[in-house]
Amino acid sequence: VVGLATARQWAGERQGVDVAERGSYGLRPLAVLAGSAHASVLKAMSILGMGRQVLTPVATLPGRQAVDAHAMGSALRALGGAPAIVVASAGDVNTGDFDDLAALADLCEAHGAWLHVDGAFGLFAACDPARAGWLAGLDRADSVATDAHKWLNVPYDAGVVFTRHLALQEKVFRAVAAYLGAGPDLLHRTPENSRRFRALPSWMTLMAYGRDGCTAVVQQCCALASDLGDRIQRSAHLELLAPVRLNIVCFALRRGGSAERDRLLATLLDGGVVRLTPTVLHGRPALRAAFSNWRTTPADVDRIWAALERTAAERPS
């Protein structure tokens, strides 16, 4: 919400309208383009009155969730210079895939578009030297969002937004009242006025564990995901749907559609060992296992695998 609202302020000002003061009436619809936008992007578009259906889905690379940069270039060209937001994924929710941020930053620069990067999971890949390269170009984004309640393991809800357009952001979120003051208080930068001190657990976690601690959690989660992915690849009942790049394993039953997938999920949940979430990948009903907890160990993967393989094998044929 913060990233897109700030982008809309920027788009309004390009057309000579201060949206925070006058609203967006009469402005050209603001195009939003993405390869694999998370549900929260659509929700933000709805909240902001931009409209979910305004999102233009752009083709992804074959077999991938990463956007096809050539297709993005064509989509931007087709707008003929109209203001646009490109929403990039750094770690998509289904497979942990990364858009080519440097290529998207080049395109946004060439076409005068705003680059927002959704790095809810993927921003933390920066801790891991083997994966940090996927974030090349991040420093050229106009806004970036991430979650401390994922890989930093702090309680919900600890969303973080970075922007290089703080003045625009403050125009949008300023709360005007003498008693609130006009200083650099966060109440002038986000939707909330009264807010609890949710930065504290994030700060303390960073101070307690530091870069090395974060790196260890990221590497451990990715290794566990990769282990589960390897086992699924060898399974007679399950099929891995995407390479395990990050911490997410996306897979499906070799036989059966969404009803069988949902029964499998329910049986696993009843078993009390593992909770997986459903998804759809390239039109196929699928399951996803996302590793982010610092306490998950290789022994847990053994338990997950035993429950999963047994439940998948026991399904009536």
Ligand SMILES: Cc1ncc(COP(=O)(O)O)c(C=O)c1O
């Ligand atoms: C890729 C991605 N983007 C955005 C979000 C939104 O997260 P939240 O609503 O927890 O801030 C998530 C959460 O799963 C996500 O995986």
